[in-house]
Amino acid sequence: MRTKLHTVAAAGAAALLLASCGSGESGGGESAASGALTGEGSGESCTIEGEVPLGAVLSLTGAAASYGESQQRGLELAAAELAEQGGVTYDLTIEDDQTDPRQAITLFDEFVNDGVSLIIGPTLSNAAVQADPIAQDAGVPVLGISNTAAGVTEIGDYIFRDSLTEQAVIPQTIAQATEQFGLENVVVMYSNDDAFTESGYEAFAAALEEEGVEISETITFSKSDTDFRALLTQAQESDPDALVVSALIEAAVPLVTQARELGIDVPIIGGNGFNNPTLMADAGEAAEGVVVGAAWNSSSDNPENQAFLEAYEAEYGAQPDQFAAQAYTGLKLVDQAVRANCSAERDSIQEALGQIEDVPTVLGEFSIDENRDADHPAVVQVVENGEFTVLE
Amino acid sequence: MQQLLNGIFIGSIYALFAIGFTLVFGILDRLNLAHPAVFAASAFVGIELVERGGLSLWAALPIVFVFGAVVGLVIERVAFRPLKNRADAHFAGLISSIALAGMLIALLQWRYGPDTRRFPPGSFPDTRFEVFGAQVTLVQVVILVVSLALMVGLTYMVTRTRLGRGMRAVAENPTAARVLGVNVDRVTAVTFAISSALGAVAGVLFAINVNTAQLGMGAAIELKGLAVIIVGGMGSLPGALIGGLLLGLAEVFAVQYIGSSWVNVIAFGLLFVILLLRPQGLLGARKVREV
Numbered sequence: 001m002r003t004k005l006h007t008v009a010a011a012g013a014a015a016l017l018l019a020s021c022g023s024g025e026s027g028g029g030e031s032a033a034s035g036a037l038t039g040e041g042s043g044e045s046c047t048i049e050g051e052v053p054l055g056a057v058l059s060l061t062g063a064a065a066s067y068g069e070s071q072q073r074g075l076e077l078a079a080a081e082l083a084e085q086g087g088v089t090y091d092l093t094i095e096d097d098q099t100d101p102r103q104a105i106t107l108f109d110e111f112v113n114d115g116v117s118l119i120i121g122p123t124l125s126n127a128a129v130q131a132d133p134i135a136q137d138a139g140v141p142v143l144g145i146s147n148t149a150a151g152v153t154e155i156g157d158y159i160f161r162d163s164l165t166e167q168a169v170i171p172q173t174i175a176q177a178t179e180q181f182g183l184e185n186v187v188v189m190y191s192n193d194d195a196f197t198e199s200g201y202e203a204f205a206a207a208l209e210e211e212g213v214e215i216s217e218t219i220t221f222s223k224s225d226t227d228f229r230a231l232l233t234q235a236q237e238s239d240p241d242a243l244v245v246s247a248l249i250e251a252a253v254p255l256v257t258q259a260r261e262l263g264i265d266v267p268i269i270g271g272n273g274f275n276n277p278t279l280m281a282d283a284g285e286a287a288e289g290v291v292v293g294a295a296w297n298s299s300s301d302n303p304e305n306q307a308f309l310e311a312y313e314a315e316y317g318a319q320p321d322q323f324a325a326q327a328y329t330g331l332k333l334v335d336q337a338v339r340a341n342c343s344a345e346r347d348s349i350q351e352a353l354g355q356i357e358d359v360p361t362v363l364g365e366f367s368i369d370e371n372r373d374a375d376h377p378a379v380v381q382v383v384e385n386g387e388f389t390v391l392e
Numbered sequence: 393m394q395q396l397l398n399g400i401f402i403g404s405i406y407a408l409f410a411i412g413f414t415l416v417f418g419i420l421d422r423l424n425l426a427h428p429a430v431f432a433a434s435a436f437v438g439i440e441l442v443e444r445g446g447l448s449l450w451a452a453l454p455i456v457f458v459f460g461a462v463v464g465l466v467i468e469r470v471a472f473r474p475l476k477n478r479a480d481a482h483f484a485g486l487i488s489s490i491a492l493a494g495m496l497i498a499l500l501q502w503r504y505g506p507d508t509r510r511f512p513p514g515s516f517p518d519t520r521f522e523v524f525g526a527q528v529t530l531v532q533v534v535i536l537v538v539s540l541a542l543m544v545g546l547t548y549m550v551t552r553t554r555l556g557r558g559m560r561a562v563a564e565n566p567t568a569a570r571v572l573g574v575n576v577d578r579v580t581a582v583t584f585a586i587s588s589a590l591g592a593v594a595g596v597l598f599a600i601n602v603n604t605a606q607l608g609m610g611a612a613i614e615l616k617g618l619a620v621i622i623v624g625g626m627g628s629l630p631g632a633l634i635g636g637l638l639l640g641l642a643e644v645f646a647v648q649y650i651g652s653s654w655v656n657v658i659a660f661g662l663l664f665v666i667l668l669l670r671p672q673g674l675l676g677a678r679k680v681r682e683v
Contacts, residue, residue: 220652224606224612227402227405253510254602
């Protein structure tokens with residue numbers, strides 16, 4: 001694959017030299033398309049003649065369909081705005097992996113062979129872990145827009161993401177909660193038979209130690225448990241300033257409900273599993289006072305966010321969620337990277353993505369860190385009157 | 393004090409599940425592994441009745457009871473009766489009831505999807521009491537009372553009524569029972585119906601108690617239900633109640649004094665010790681078979 005790419009690049013360079021002949025875009029085939037992927041100017045003035053082919057692999061059907069649908073809307077909104085801007089034209093192809101990693105692998109293969117400049121997605125981390133190596137081997141940059149599992153960007157130097165990991169959100173959550181509530185001792189509860197909640201627990205434990213908050217007790221349960229009364233009574237005995245819980249939403253709802261039932265009215269600080277409107281829908285009043293960190297602050301008044309909210313509402317008649325915001329931001333970042341060197345060559349995008357720093361986005365001031373992970377401020381939310389509001 | 397009550401309430405759920413289970417398992421000597429599926433199905437049906445049908449919970453409970461009874465009849469008819477004359481009828485019935493359970497769960501998944509479902513907030517009065525400084529909800533009291541009442545009522549039925557005598561006769565020897573004029577098929581069917589109806593009510597109460605109904609909720613409690621039946625003594629209804637409470641208390645105090653990670657080791661370990669000391673179970677009679 002490597003060799004082939006060099007050939008393509010060489011052919012591209014040759015085509016560039018021949019560009020004066022004016023046969024660049026009409027020829028079709030890889031070398032011609034590739035040749036048209038480099039333009040003149042830089043930043044806003046960058047003009048690339050050919051269409052820049054981009055692929056997106058989303059879960060539009062199957063278990064993760066609700067996420068994929070939001071992402072599709074975010075991407076299409078961003079694509080429409082970029083089309084208006086002009087200079088660079090994107091040809092975005094969105095494909096459905098049916099929430100199946102094997103299907104994601106097939107689609108990645110197709111996109112790589114079709115000569116796309118970059119692949120966006122896939123929706124779920126477990127698909128990313130399996131499909132991303134294909135793009136890495138072929139030297140095609142990948143931008144994950146919702147993968148939060150540890151290790152995804154460790155696959156290789158072509159794999160990026162704009163989605164903040166739980167490991168990045170949790171320290172900010174704990175720091176702010178400690179300041180707001182003056183936490184001194186807390187009880188930590190987590191389900192120890194699930195890889196995601198366990199890594200969430202580790203992040204919480206490290207963050208609490210960092211902030212000098214004492215963990216008076218650590219209580220474990222199983223992800224299939226539904227009756228937490230005995231555990232909560234045990235937690236209550238050490239009279240904590242807050243409960244810190246790493247659990248999936250299935251366990252989060254009964255846990256929160258039962259805690260309030262037992263008269264535990266201290267804040268409950270949750271991991272990523274709690275970042276779900278289902279919590280308020282199903283736990284009702286009991287959800288009040290739940291604190292959870294998130295990547296996107298829907299009520300942020302930065303101009304990019306306000307414009308996004310307005311455009312999304314106008315286009316779809318609905319409020320965007322975090323998945324739509326991260327997808328929208330993703331495509332905008334790709335545009336940023338393309339314009340930086342005014343080139344949509346794979347290697348050029350890869351290089352430019354790595355250098356993204358302090359870009360104003362819907363998610364706030366955005367940078368890609370040295371591990372190719374997203375770096376931007378998280379938002380700490382608290383449930384008030386049945387809604388997530390910013391904790392301040 | 394709170395922990396003691398927690399244990400009693402968890403235990404009464406186990407007991408409620410086990411009482412329905414043991415009616416077929418302990419008395420008719422058939423292991424109906426579709427029982428946990430009925431438990432889950434009824435919770436989903438109950439939620440649908442309240443959510444879509446707009447019924448109050450009190451109106452939904454009798455409907456769920458009837459639903460459970462009907463499913464019980466179907467289970468008996470489909471999974472057990474066709475196999476009753478086989479030499480390995482008990483074992484064959486066990487396997488076919490697993491198949492039926494799989495079908496029930498698949499139907500549920502088709503109808504309701506894989507997501508966790510809940511009763512809409514406020515469908516049950518969230519009245520709370522304070523007993524010696526411990527918090528108790530109305531649901532928990534209802535569950536405890538229902539378990540006790542069912543235990544007493546069923547014990548009376550099995551030991552004193554004609555139907556109960558029929559059940560025991562069928563369990564002892566179906567052929568002899570038939571010769572003596574007992575309608576074996578009918579007695580068996582009625583027993584399945586009552587058993588499943590109880591499982592159905594247990595499912596709804598469980599779903600309210602923990603604010604969660606999942607497809608796997610029956611499977612999660614199945615093993616505990618079986619353990620409770622065996623520790624309590626096969627076929628003994630009071631035994632199922634005591635066994636349930638004992639398991640609940642053991643779990644709670646394992647959390648309190650040893651650690652949450654050790655709950656299953658301690659609770660099941662304790663049950664194991666009881667069986668070693670009393671192989672027939674707490675209230676089980678030593679079975680003497682005469683030739």
